[in-house]
Amino acid sequence: MSPIFYLLAAITLAGGLAAVLLKHLVHCALAVTVAFAGLALLFLELDAQFAGFAQILVYIGAVAILIVFAILLTRGADLPKAGVFSKTWFLGLLIAAAVFAVLGWAVLASVSAIPQQTAIPSVTVHDIGVALVGRYVLPLEIVALLLTAATIGAVIVAMHEKARPRG
Amino acid sequence: MSANSFFVNLDQIFVLLRNWLVGFLPSALRPAAGVLLGVIAIVCVFPGLFALTTVFERKGLGRMQNRLGPNRVGPYGLFQPVADGIKSLTKEDIVPLSANAAVHFLAPLALVVTVFMGFAVLPMGRNMVLVDMDAGLLFFFAMGAATELSVFMAGWSSRNKYSLLGAMRAVAQMISYEVVLLLSSVAVVMITGSLSLPKIVAAQDQYSGIFPHWYIFTPWGLAGFVMYAIAATAETNRSPFDLPEGESELVAGYHTEYSGFKFALFFLGEYLAMFSISGLGTTLFLGGWSAPLSFLQFIPSWIWFFGKVMTSIFVFIWVRGTLPRLRQDQLMNFAWKFVLPYTLLNLMVTALWRFMGEGWQRWVVCTIILAGAYIVMGRLGMRGEHFGRRSYRHAE
Numbered sequence: 261m262s263p264i265f266y267l268l269a270a271i272t273l274a275g276g277l278a279a280v281l282l283k284h285l286v287h288c289a290l291a292v293t294v295a296f297a298g299l300a301l302l303f304l305e306l307d308a309q310f311a312g313f314a315q316i317l318v319y320i321g322a323v324a325i326l327i328v329f330a331i332l333l334t335r336g337a338d339l340p341k342a343g344v345f346s347k348t349w350f351l352g353l354l355i356a357a358a359v360f361a362v363l364g365w366a367v368l369a370s371v372s373a374i375p376q377q378t379a380i381p382s383v384t385v386h387d388i389g390v391a392l393v394g395r396y397v398l399p400l401e402i403v404a405l406l407l408t409a410a411t412i413g414a415v416i417v418a419m420h421e422k423a424r425p426r427g
Numbered sequence: 428m429s430a431n432s433f434f435v436n437l438d439q440i441f442v443l444l445r446n447w448l449v450g451f452l453p454s455a456l457r458p459a460a461g462v463l464l465g466v467i468a469i470v471c472v473f474p475g476l477f478a479l480t481t482v483f484e485r486k487g488l489g490r491m492q493n494r495l496g497p498n499r500v501g502p503y504g505l506f507q508p509v510a511d512g513i514k515s516l517t518k519e520d521i522v523p524l525s526a527n528a529a530v531h532f533l534a535p536l537a538l539v540v541t542v543f544m545g546f547a548v549l550p551m552g553r554n555m556v557l558v559d560m561d562a563g564l565l566f567f568f569a570m571g572a573a574t575e576l577s578v579f580m581a582g583w584s585s586r587n588k589y590s591l592l593g594a595m596r597a598v599a600q601m602i603s604y605e606v607v608l609l610l611s612s613v614a615v616v617m618i619t620g621s622l623s624l625p626k627i628v629a630a631q632d633q634y635s636g637i638f639p640h641w642y643i644f645t646p647w648g649l650a651g652f653v654m655y656a657i658a659a660t661a662e663t664n665r666s667p668f669d670l671p672e673g674e675s676e677l678v679a680g681y682h683t684e685y686s687g688f689k690f691a692l693f694f695l696g697e698y699l700a701m702f703s704i705s706g707l708g709t710t711l712f713l714g715g716w717s718a719p720l721s722f723l724q725f726i727p728s729w730i731w732f733f734g735k736v737m738t739s740i741f742v743f744i745w746v747r748g749t750l751p752r753l754r755q756d757q758l759m760n761f762a763w764k765f766v767l768p769y770t771l772l773n774l775m776v777t778a779l780w781r782f783m784g785e786g787w788q789r790w791v792v793c794t795i796i797l798a799g800a801y802i803v804m805g806r807l808g809m810r811g812e813h814f815g816r817r818s819y820r821h822a823e
Binding site: 313321 | 530560561562565566568569570571572573575576579580583591595598602605620621622
């Protein structure tokens, strides 16, 4: 583990913690962006260029923007009087711990299940493309279908108000 | 020294200069020093071009509007950018009382830094690219996507309704047109088979007779380039897509509450984005640093690159002086109902072009499909619109 890894891990964790602990919703969204950027840099540190850039493009360019838009269009940026922390934080902590335990278990189990590679695999964008339309073409198409369905659903939800006959 | 090797050396002069400077250092430091020199060159050259472009734009717009433009500072007003720079450095930096100080401070920095990052993968001449990445195009778009958030940060943190409205408009517009920008570039990637920008240029740096193999000279390339240019104009918030800072309705949009050097940074970021997006368009469709005719190859490659970029900038200025601003609904309808479907069709045509193989048939088929779709979609889109005769009024 290099010092760069620890630095990036610290940035990512700090971003994630700030997203949970800050009081202002827009600040939380920006802190999440920092965590996303940290994750992207971790991918780059592992020589996974495509994954890293895709992370920036999708998460910072789209997801973060979507989050701030949702915040501004729904509740406004004002602070609620009752405080922003949920009463049931203990339950949330329990669920988060359970998810973390499952993920940790899966990662640790995969170490013994898959033989350790000594050589660093070099995966180019070309290889990813070939794999996507070759071996993984069915999952890719299913995801595409799902996204199309979601888009059509979103359009129908947005159209509903207009289509209702005026009484 | 023969004439030939003189031109080869002139072509590679910046590379040779860098190698010569780096040669003074111990060999362990050389790669890092080479990169550092490249970064310094980018950080110096493009703001310098920015200063030149501001005076060029004001003079050019003045010419188009029958007036003189800046003419007080230096000969023909050429030192105007120096005066502007000193002015913005010495002005008071005002932060509104209710603004969100930290975000307000970070927004211009985030914008300029992410815009500068885009230049890292642009090949500005033969062997003149800072980082030759396998996924260079993806890197460029990832950095472009990151600028949207800084625009939002600026608009939101100012606590001003005009700023917020401007930022929301800017982000909505950038998201809509970014899709087009990406998809029109995908056509180039499909033909080249690589996301690496130097490889895309190398694929276009070939000649049939004296004519180059630039992608703009193919039906799909021309359609892709036009869509790219529209999306690039919208992405950089230039007129006629300058609603986010429409001064007649929103004061100045998302940078209303910025003064002094922070405002100058926004201005710089906007122009740098223009340079980088023109540079990418040049690389993707106009052959990058390759010469337009085969017997002109002796002229250094970097002259061609910067010449093409500055020509694109001139077209930006020309369009700004010509077209009126769109309305918000026109902007969105144009993006989602015309530009995006046409770009998707262009992707199909590109695939057809790829699989029809060499020969004249693919030229005919692809041209007919693209031109036919253009006419049909244009007619359908304009149905129900009524235009009167144009009336012109000239200045006396």
